[in-house]
Amino acid sequence: MNTLSWRSGKSPIRKTSQHGVALVTALLVVSLATVAAVAMATRFQVDLRRTANLLNGEQAYAYALSAESWAYVVLRRDLQDSKHDSLDEDWSTALPPLPVEGGFVNGRVEALQGRFNVNNVVNVNGSVNKVQLDYYKRLLDLLDLEPGLAPALLDWLDGNIDATFPDGAEDDEYLLADIPYRAGNRPLVDVSELRLVKGYTAEVMLALEPHVTVLPVPTPINVNTATPVVLRALHQQLDESDIEQLIEARDETAFTDLKEFLAQDALAGLNLAVTTDIKTEWFSVLTDVSIGRGRARLESILFRKTDKPQIVSRMRTAKRIPDEETGDED
Numbered sequence: 358m359n360t361l362s363w364r365s366g367k368s369p370i371r372k373t374s375q376h377g378v379a380l381v382t383a384l385l386v387v388s389l390a391t392v393a394a395v396a397m398a399t400r401f402q403v404d405l406r407r408t409a410n411l412l413n414g415e416q417a418y419a420y421a422l423s424a425e426s427w428a429y430v431v432l433r434r435d436l437q438d439s440k441h442d443s444l445d446e447d448w449s450t451a452l453p454p455l456p457v458e459g460g461f462v463n464g465r466v467e468a469l470q471g472r473f474n475v476n477n478v479v480n481v482n483g484s485v486n487k488v489q490l491d492y493y494k495r496l497l498d499l500l501d502l503e504p505g506l507a508p509a510l511l512d513w514l515d516g517n518i519d520a521t522f523p524d525g526a527e528d529d530e531y532l533l534a535d536i537p538y539r540a541g542n543r544p545l546v547d548v549s550e551l552r553l554v555k556g557y558t559a560e561v562m563l564a565l566e567p568h569v570t571v572l573p574v575p576t577p578i579n580v581n582t583a584t585p586v587v588l589r590a591l592h593q594q595l596d597e598s599d600i601e602q603l604i605e606a607r608d609e610t611a612f613t614d615l616k617e618f619l620a621q622d623a624l625a626g627l628n629l630a631v632t633t634d635i636k637t638e639w640f641s642v643l644t645d646v647s648i649g650r651g652r653a654r655l656e657s658i659l660f661r662k663t664d665k666p667q668i669v670s671r672m673r674t675a676k677r678i679p680d681e682e683t684g685d686e687d
Contacts, residue, residue: 413459413651418673420457421644421655424464425668428642432466432661442468442637443581443611460648468637469658471582472570473590475510475551476544481575483516483542488630496590500564509555513541526555545571547672572639573669577632580618581611592627599623611635638662 431448439446451465473496477489494507505524512525518540520527528539531553538553548571551557557565568586578587580603589600602623612618612635619629642657658669 411651413649414653415651417460417646417648417651417653418655420460420462420646420648421653421673424452424462424644424646425642425655425657425671428464428466428640428657429659429666429668432640432659432666433664436661436664436666441581441611441613441635442579443607443635445608445611448640449582457646457648460646460651462644462646464642464644467641467643468579468582469570469572469639469641470576470579470634470637471584471587472568473578473587474572474576475548475569476514476571476573477575478507478511479514479516479544483514485511485515492590492631495593496568496586499586499590500568502561502564503556506554506556506561509557510551513554514544516542518542524556530555544573546573547571570639570641576639577634579635579637580615580633581607581635582637591629591631591633592624594627595623640666 428448435442435446435448443449448466449468452463454461454463473493475493478486478493480486490507490511493510494504497504497506508521508523508525512521512527518527520530526540531538531540541550541553545551548566548569550571551562551565552559568584578591580588585600585604588603589595589597600623603618603621606612606621607618615633615635618624618633618635638661640659640661642655642659644653644655644657646653646655654674656672658671660667660669
């Protein structure tokens with residue numbers, strides 16, 4: 358029988374070999390299809406999660422705008438009910454984490470005139486304001502920062518291109534940087550711009566930020582909300598004990614009249630050249646919202662002079678917890 362099969366040209370070995378090739382091919386096709394299916398399913402899950410994160414981020418931003426509206430109403434009501442602004446008023450109370458659907462909302466309002474407006478260093482016409490510049494120098498000294506930071510800031514803000522001797526800086530200084538740029542020669546728009554000025558390192562900014570702000574018009578210092586360092590810089594003869602007395606007095610009862618503040622024993626015989634006040638027109642509303650993995654941070658600047666505060670600017674940042682599986686953050 359085997360002899361007949363051999364003579365007829367039918368080889369059992371060849372037939373078995375063909376079956377094996379077909380089986381391997383089928384397994385290969387199934388493997389490729391499985392890999393493709395798994396890749397498609399994984400990609401679908403990533404896209405689905407990314408879409409959910411985007412939706413959570415937009416929802417968080419909507420809640421942040423709602424918190425801004427809440428601050429608007431509170432500040433408007435405060436203007437109607439009070440002729441001064443102090444840290445014991447409703448607007449100054451930070452919101453505890455408020456639960457909302459899917460997450461939490463945090464928010465607080467800050468009176469920006471409790472800080473020194475660095476744009477005050479120059480007048481509206483771009484010339485130096487010596488009184489304000491001297492104040493800024495005292496503020497730097499109290500923070501143990503280099504005095505050369507003052508002339509460097511002055512040159513950045515003033516309208517001329519002449520560097521102040523010895524520590525000023527104009528175009529010839531900044532054009533030598535690794536990435537060349539020119540001096541601003543204009544008022545700052547945001548406090549972060551200080552990082553462009555000569556000498557304003559990250560460490561300097563960390564020390565300065567709680568005590569300075571950037572506003573588009575000259576502003577007085579609100580003595581009811583000023584930080585201790587900002588108060589002490591009002592006059593070179595003020596010491597820590599004087600500031601403790603002033604803060605203790607305003608904590609007991611906020612100053613409702615500027616004459617009441619100037620009549621304090623700690624200020625006896627002192628002439629304050631820097632303009633002060635007991636009310637605030639500029640406020641910052643800071644809101645942090647978390648919805649699922651979505652995060653939204655909103656900083657709004659409000660100008661309140663009439664019973665209709667104006668939202669001057671908004672700065673939005675968004676961040677979410679990195680995905681444990683994909684590592685995706687955006």
